[in-house]
Amino acid sequence: MKRIIMSLRAVFAKQPPSSNGRFLRAIALATTLILIASCAPAPSVAAITPPYIDTGIxxxxxxxxxxxxxxxxxHDHITDVDYDYEMMVTPVTNEQFGRFLNEALAAGAIRVGEVEVETGEQVWVEVGAHGFYPGDPYDGYKHEEEIKPGDKLFFPTEADGVRITFDGQIFRAIHEYSNHPATMVTWFGAKAYCEFYGWRLPSEIEWEKAARGTELVDGRGLAFPWGTHIERNNANYYSSFDLFVKMFGKLGNTTPIGFYNGKTYTLAEGSYTTLDSASPYGLYDMAGNVWQWTGDDYPKQHYRHMRGGSFYSYEVDLRVWKFNSAGPQHYSPQVGFRCAR
Amino acid sequence: MQFMKTRFNYLFGSTKGLTLIAIAVVSLITAIFGTLSGPMVEWGIRDVVVRLLKMELIPAAREGRIIMLYHTIAMTIVAIEVYFITELVPMKRHEQTMINATITVGYLISVVFGMAFAYWGRNFAFHGLFLLGQSLVFFAGILLAVALVPWKKEYRLPADSLLARTKSGLDLERVAFFVMAVSTLLSAAFGAVSGSYWSNGHETFLAEDLIRNPFKTYLQKAIIGHLHIMLTLIAIAITLIVGRWLNFKGILHRIAMPLMISGTVIITAGALSVVWVEAAHTIIYVGSVFVMLSALFFVIYSWGMLIREGTAGIEKPTFGQKIKALLRDPIKFGPGWQMVFMNFTVSGVGIFMAVKLTEIFRVWPHREERIILTGHWHILASLIATIILFYIADLSGLKGKIRKWFGWTIIIMSNIAFASVTIFSMKRLFVTEAEQQNVVNWTMLLTDIGLATVLLVLAIFMVWRLLDLFKAKGWWTQEYKSEIKRSAEIEIEEQKRKLKELEETLKEVEK
Structure with a gap:
């Protein structure tokens, strides 16, 4: 060790600093400063509360x-959906999901407390609202994850980023977030919500049809719910520079449901004019804001697909055919849902 | 007119000139099309460029555009590697001329018409010309493989050679180049066959979008195998090239070359058999171990050589003196270092992912897994690009402080960028989505700073080379003269050998 230190001294200390040495030191200093600066607090989605905004939707x-x-x-494969159906105009809000949790708790459909979460080879315990799920058919396929029957987490009450509080008896949506999409809900929770009211999660085909409609422009279906191209004030996505980006930094945050409806919003952070970005059937938030769970269970994998992109997605993931996927136990500040019937 | 003629002869008639043009083309592609994604979108530059250049970006065609972009960049990088190979590996001058001319025309046609098709209106005549360009590049590959045939008598090595050889004198490094070239041709054909089904049973896709799909078609598997093996073969080629540049020889060379040859064959077979063979990944792992061991031996050799040369004259060099010797020339230290660094940002990440796939990565959302996949191969491609830059800097004769500034800036800033990308892509291991903003902001910033600095250094280098072309007695004249001289010397040697052969034939006949 002593020899190493002596040798290093021979290289660095005994020599007059060359321009190369100065350059290296400057690089090292700049890197260190940046790394130190990166430890400084930045606004997080969990830490700041935005003002309540009424979008009128x-x-x-x-x-x-x-x-x-x-x-x-x-690739615009013409696909037939031979039945009428309805979709929620907006994603389920924190207020709606909080109401469901209270009603389901009162009806004994859910419980609150510790629940085992199992995924892949991992098992851990979380605290939150949970209920029974009958499991998925299992084929033992390579990389297939077995979804066994049992109690499943619907909504974690103690995780970072929840917008619905639980005081031991009542669930309450944080007022300012009450009309934002309900996030941090697992696929099990989303399905339970829809089924509690006699509805269902939309299939991927139903979701996409509701998002883009039937119109062909130059032989192609719409790429976005409102048309063929995207502008910054069409939707809430990464680098869309909406009011929430000013509040929360580059990653932004969820916006209230139906925010992009052509209105101009004026807040302390400035004013922001949105474009009316409803889908051909009048649905809002079908691109950006939050990924939305869909109902299909695909055999031999069991990943659940999400559609629409989120406030943390680049615009390419807002194209109506793009999907994300995760296990049904997954929850996130950028994942919500809506129901069909 | 003479002004133009001499410059044209240099740019299109010498290895250095051809390389400079190819780098200029890649730089131009990067400068223009790099503005269409990442921070350039956030800063609004993408919108300005699209309007200014009247690009037509159809949302549904994005994946297709990206595939065309990858192919045009790949064609150019392959051309650069071919220029290096025809310069470094002994072959006849007319072979070198034919190969370089064919590949130059090929990649330029590919770039011009490929980009025109992808970004300016999908004119199918342009697509046809893009394919013509690629076909010419393929044809140049056949010519290269023929020129590299290792069992020709004139390329046998003498018994006292320090290079890897068989008992009969077969040059194993030449065999490695030959096997790499043939494997590349096979793999390119594999991609071409799958690509020919485009819009006829096969639809455009990006491989990272399919990873979780348990049912992939044969065509999809073929393309996934093709894209992986092509990048691998480009990496193998650059490893062989820098080995020749830094005069890799001796015992380590004798061990490394058989490993590289067998590794190349195994890894190619593994990647292409993904279509049919369930255990293809195991075959790939075996091939990878061979290839990576071979690269490791090169790194040990090159660093040992730098230390030996840097401490020459010192009887018992201290550890510090050895380190100083190792680091004194970043341009020659860089290739080995980037290969070592590759293990932290590419191979290591890949192995960790494979080991923990179901336990960790398949638990994350698809987007997170996709970020790692695209991140690690972009890093591999960029590391290869930096190694090419080191060689070009050396070819251009960078000396003194400029050489050190150029080399260290590329090493340090690229490493900062690639390390940041790796941390960004693996962030879910240590931070939740709700608390990730700091990590995202700073890793992105460091990535942008790192990459922007490397690109700035490259831009300065290219501007210097451009300005030099306007000088009557610029650097380019020396390079051109030295290449003509070297070319003439090789030609004389060839003619002497040919003359000797003819005289022997005559003697045989007269008997």
């Missing part, structure tokens, strides 16, 4: 999607 409303064929997927 009714989050209890539904839109009818009539039967008929539509261009499905990136």
């Amino acid at each position: 009714d989050h209890e409303s539904w839109a009818l999607i009539p039967a008929g064929s539509f261009p499905y997927g990136q």
Whole structure:
């Protein structure tokens, strides 16, 4: 060791600093400063609360999607959906999901407390609302994850980023977030919500049809719910520079449901004009804001697909055919859902 | 006119000139199309560039555009490697001329018409010309493979050679180059066959979007195998090239070359058999171990050589003196270091992912897994690019402080960028989504700073080379003269050998 130190001294200390040495030291100093600076606190989604914003969109409303064929997927395969169905006009809000948790708790459909979460080879315990799920068919396929019957986590009450508090008896949505999409909900929780009211999660095909409609422009289906191209004030996505980016930094945060409806919002942070970005059937937030769980269970893998992109997605992931996937136990500040019936 | 003619002869008639043009093309592609993603979008530069250049970016065609972009950059990088190989590996001058001319025309056609098709309106005549360009690059590859045939008598090594050889004198490094070239041709054909089904049973996709799909078609598997093996073979080629540049020889060379040859064959077979063979990944792992061991021996040799040369004259060099000797020339230290660094940001990440796939990575959302996948291969491609830059800097005769500034800036800033990308992609291991903003902000910033600095250094280098071309007695004249001289010397040697052969033939006949 002593020899190493002596040798290093021979290299660095006994020599007059060369321009190369100075350069290296400057680089090292700059890197160190940046790394130190990176430890400084930056606003996190969990730490700041935005003001309440009323967008004027009714989050209890539904839109009818009539039967008929539509261009499905990136390559516009004409696909028939031979039945009418309805989709929620906006994602389920924190207020709606909080109400569900209270009603389901009172009805004995869910419990609150510790629950084992199992995924892959990992098992851990979380605290939150949970309920029974009958499990998925299992084929023992390579990399297939077995979803066994049992109690599943619906909504973690103690995780970073929850917008619904639980005082031991009542769930309450944080007021300012009450009309934001309900996030941190697992697929099990989203399914339980829809089924509690006699509805269901939309299939991927239903979701995409509701997002893009049937119109073909130059032989192609719409790439975004509102049209063929995206502007910054069409949706809440990474680098869209909306008001919430000013509040929360580059990653932004969820926006209230139906925020992008053509209105101008004026806050202390400035004013922001949105474009009316409803889908052809009048659905809002079908691109950006939060990924939305869909209902399909694909055999031999059991990943659940999410659609629409989120406030943390680049615009390419807002194209209507793009999907994300995760195990049904996954929850996140950028994942929400809506129901179909 | 003479002004233009002499410059044209230099740029298109010498290895250094051809390399400079290819780097200029890659730089131009990077400068223009790099503005269409990442921070350039956030800063609004993408919108300005799209408007200014009247690009037509159809959202549904994004994946196709990216594939065309990768192919044009790959064609250019392959061309650069071919220029290096035809210069470094003994072959006849007319072979070198034919190969270089064919590949130059090929990659330039590919770039011009490929980009025109992808970004300016999908004119299918342009797509046809793009394919013509790629076909020419393929044809140049066949010419290269023929020129590299290792069992020709004139390329046998003498018994006292320090290079790896068989008992009969077969040059094993030449065999390695030959096997790499043939494997590349096979792998390119594999991709071409799959690509020919485009819009006829096969739809454009990015491999990282399919990873969780348990049912992949044969065509999808073929393309996944193709893209992986092509990048691997480009990496193998640059390893062989820098080995020749730094005069890799001796016992380590004798061990490394058989490993590289067998590794190349195994890894190619493994990657292409992904279509049919369940255990293809195991075959790939075996091949990778061979290739990586071979690269390790090169690193040990090159660093040992730097230490030996740097401490020459010192009877018993101290540890510090050895380190100083190792680090005194970043341009020659860089290739080995980047290969070592590759283990932290590419191979290590890949092995960790494979080991912990179901336990960790498949638990994360697909987007997180996708970030790691795209991150690690972008890093591998960029590391290869930096190694190419080291060689070009050496070819250009950078000396003194400029050489050190150039080399260290590329090493340090690229390493900061790649380390930051790795931390960013693995962030879910140590931070939740709700608390990730600090990590995201700073890793992105460091990545941008690192990459921007490397690109700035490259831009300065290219501007210097451009300005030099306007000088009557610029650096380019010396380079051109030295290449003509070397070319003439090789030609004389060839003619002497040919003359000797003819005289022997005559004697045989007269008997």
